[in-house]
Amino acid sequence: MAPIVRRAVSLKALNSFGVDARAERLVELRDPAELPAVLALLRERPPALVLGGGSNLLFSRDPPGTVLRVMLGGRRVLGERAGETLVEAAAGENWHGFVEWTLGLGLNGLENLSLIPGTVGAAPVQNVGAYGVEVCERFDSLDAVSLPDGALRRFDAGDCSFGYRDSVFRHGADAQWLITAVRFRLSRTPRPCLDYGELRDELRTRGVASPGAREVADAVCAIRRRKLPDPAEIGNAGSFFRNPVVERARAEQLARAHSGMPIYPGISPATAKLSAAWMIDRCGWKGWRDGDAGVHERHALVLVNHGNASGAQIVALATRIRESVRQRFGIELEPEPVVV
Ligand SMILES: Cc1cc2nc3c(=O)[nH]c(=O)nc-3n(C[C@H](O)[C@H](O)[C@H](O)COP(=O)(O)OP(=O)(O)OC[C@H]3O[C@@H](n4cnc5c(N)ncnc54)[C@H](O)[C@@H]3O)c2cc1C
Structure with a gap:
């Protein structure tokens, strides 16, 4: 063909x-x-x-x-194993459409990741995460093609080196691997993850006492629609910076020096996660606008294109934000989107 x-x-x-x-x-x-x-x-x-x-x-x-x-399409159930259902989707499938399909089959596991824009194939690339769940927790394996030589390879979770908004696919030569299909392990037994206070509050407001996956997905969608700017209305790529992970002692020292600075558990007890949004807000960037490149008025972490900003203008704004955070807090912010 x-x-x-x-x-x-x-x-x-x-x-x-x-x-x-x-x-x-x-x-x-x-x-x-x-x-x-x-x-x-x-x-x-x-x-x-x-x-x-x-x-x-x-x-x-x-x-x-x-x-x-x-633009590869297709999704299927591969079978049941040890109480789990193995499902597969082609890389070009819309992520949210795929999550909805799994929910329609009565499968639990991806509900917290509802409404994340993009495709199934990109989800493992930055190990997408939201509302207390990362995709690596539901991941089984993926198929990829090496672009330089066409070799086919199956990656299991260990091969992917998943980390916070990170995987092996974000490193090395650009687009070295083309992911063609991804498999997930889901469960017929509800196992809601309600670690996020905001999610619990939303469910309480909706009068849901013991939520299933559908109720969790609906609550996540409602929060996201309320909170996050829709790219159809204003150009953005969600969070522009990752939350920095630092040694816990350093985080505590920063929190002592900067009143009100939030710190969250890191990937290990020796580390802590800082809020990039809080630091950017403290540097006065929220709602900033320079021509058509700006920072969203309600989300310090979301850089926006008000219409005709060029990518170079958005990169220049991001560089100024990084510099001001570095000067005030001594912290180096890393962009989450891939800058081409
Ligand atoms: C409003 C908004 C909200 C968002 N919220 C979240 C969130 O809550 N959590 C979160 O983690 N992310 C979030 N994001 C970021 C984004 O949705 C995810 O990173 C998503 O997985 C990107 O998918 P995509 O298909 O658009 O990837 P693209 O932007 O097209 O590509 C991203 C990277 O993946 C590579 N890639 C894409 N497809 C493949 C493939 N098949 N094989 C190999 N490499 C590939 C690209 O080369 C590129 O390096 C948000 C973005 C927006 C705009």
Whole structure:
């Protein structure tokens, strides 16, 4: 089968920041049978940039080489094993649509991750997480193709080196692996994760005493719709910076020096997580606007495109924010989206 190839394509509608970058050549992968032809096209004009829903990317310039848009579809139940149900989805499936499909089958596990924009294939890349659950906790395995040589490989959780908004796929050469399908282990038994106070409050307000996965998903969607700016209305990529993880002693020292500074448990007892939003807010950035690049008026962590900001302008704003946080708190903020 011949993949669809487009030339000189605007990427404005293909990234949630809505910045106008141009792909010299965009290849759409819709069917696994197209893979050999797609790999040949990528070899012809490298480097390759793998694009899912474009909701965790910032184009600071036109991407060189070839943009590969992953549009592989399909989802299925693979079977039951030791009380768990194994499900698989192709990488181009919409993440929220997939979560809704699992809920419709009576499967529990992904409800806290409802309404995260993007595709199934990108979810393991930054180990998406929300409301107390990370995708690695429900992950079984994935299939990927090495772009340089076309080798196929199955990754289990250990191979992925999942961390906080991190995995092996965020490191190494850009787009070295093309993820084609991801499998998850879900449960028919409800096991709600209600660690987040905000989620518990929402359920209480709704009068739900013992929630199932559906009620949790509805509550998560309601909170997200209320809190997070919709990229269809204002360009953004969700949280622009990761919450820094530091040694606990350092976090406590910072909290003593800066009244009201929140600290959260880290990945181990010796570490703590700081709130990037709190630090950015303290530096006075919330609601800041410079031309069309800005910081959301209610979310210090969300950088926005008010209309016609370029990626370079958003990167410049992010650099100023990082610099001010570094000067005031001595903390280095790391961007969450991939800056191309
Ligand atoms: C409003 C909003 C809210 C958000 N909320 C959250 C949240 O709560 N939690 C959270 O974790 N994230 C959140 N995000 C970030 C984003 O939704 C996730 O990171 C999502 O998984 C990105 O999916 P995507 O398909 O859009 O990836 P893209 O932006 O297209 O790509 C992101 C990265 O993954 C790579 N990639 C994409 N697909 C593949 C593939 N098939 N194979 C190999 N590499 C691939 C790309 O090359 C790129 O490096 C939010 C974003 C927005 C805009």
